[in-house]
Amino acid sequence: MKMLPRMTLVFSALALTVSILSAAGRAAEIDESPLAIRATQAFIDLEFRRPIVMTYAGDGSDRLFVAEQEGVIRVFKNDQDATESSPFLDIESQVVYKDNENEEGLLGFAFHPKYKENGHLFVYYTTTDAPHTSVVSRFTVSADNPQHVDPKTEVEILRIPQPFWNHNGGTIAFGPDGYLYIALGDGGAGNDPMGNGQNLKTWLGSILRIDVDHKSDGKNYSIPKDNPFVKTPGARPEIYAYGVRNIWRLSFDRKTGLCWAADVGQNIWEEIDIIVKGGNYGWNLREAKHKFGPNGVGPRKDLIEPIWEYHHDIGKSITGGQVYRGKKFPELAGSYLYADYVSGRIWALKYDAEKKVVTANRSISWPEGVDPLPVMSFGEDEQGEAYMLTPSGHIFGFEKAE
Secondary structure, eight states, X not given: OOOOOOOOOOOOOOOOEEEEEOTTSOEEEEEOOOOSEEEEEESTTOOOSSEEEEEOOSSSSOEEEEEETTTEEEEEESOTTOOOXXXXXXXXXXXXXXXXXXXXXXXXXXXXXXXXXXXXXXXXXXXXXXXXXXXXXXXXXXXXXXXXXXXXXXXXXXXXXXXXXXXXXOOEEEOTTSOEXXXXXXXXXXXXXXXXXXXXXXXXXXXXXXXXXXXXXXXSSBOOTTXXXXXXXXXOTTEEEEOOSOEEEEEEOTTTOOEEEEEOOSSSXXXXXEEOTTOBOOTTTEETTEEOSTTOOOOOTTSOOOSEEEETTTOSSEEEEEEOOOSSOGGGTTOEXXXXXXXOOEEEEEEETTTTEEEEEEEEBOOTTOOOOXXXXXXXXXXXXXXXXXXXXXXXXXXXXX
């Protein structure tokens, strides 16, 4: 994710339908008419420091949790009139965050699917005990206080050296299979100078998949037997998919289980991918659906093309969200929500997984008189209602618009 200064851009709202060529070679109609939905500030009395993750525990408590990039996770009631939040886990003293190296910090946070039984949560952060090093750790909630996690319960799961401060990825999410998925960037700088995206010998530039409920080979996790590269000589067996630049963010559709990822582009294109086991998404040979750099290639059968891309004339840093499965906005049902960090534009994308074509990419507006804001991340509550997190510290939800 490119953490760039806020830019104020004005866009005209045009209702149009365009025809493109689908992956199968058929002309597909794509609805790009604006939705009668707009962003609206939620939890007006709450403010956070660089909120980076928003999620729920899945324990029936209907609480909400916001992770701040500096290293604190806060908890509060899922009530629009909530006036305070409290620290749930505070590891700020062991998290690296700098404004001029702002792709480090606490970047990922996920509750175990059986959190109600085991009290386990997982955090991805940049540690202070080694330069440019990402850590995935497990913590356990207090048995006596469901509002507090003792940092001393930390059990380190993975340690990932990073050559540079940017492109750390950082999303961690449990899939419908119960395994933990970890989205890693290519290591940083520009152009993927180490060739990590196409190198199965490194974790970087990949999505990992591990079993955190079992241990093997002296590690605090085990490798799922059906991971795609467990029998590939020299490959890291944790890798589930590769060829990515800097996924920001990855999520699973709670209804279909489909894995969605937004991969931040470099020179010209931003992209949205459907992640499949063993998939190679082309970086740094391809940027979205285009040849990249002097060693770039055209379309190849072994390289998976994104389902959607957009040019840097529209936005310059994609922020992925999730497929909407709430009940407040039936017109959003099944739509993938995403935004652009630089332009502040927001969309809802519809994808026909059976036909493998996008059928709609409809814009969502900001409130009248409010300039488009950078969206750092999306979140959802236990009911599937969606939220957006902004660097200003405010959380936005959605409402009907005329």
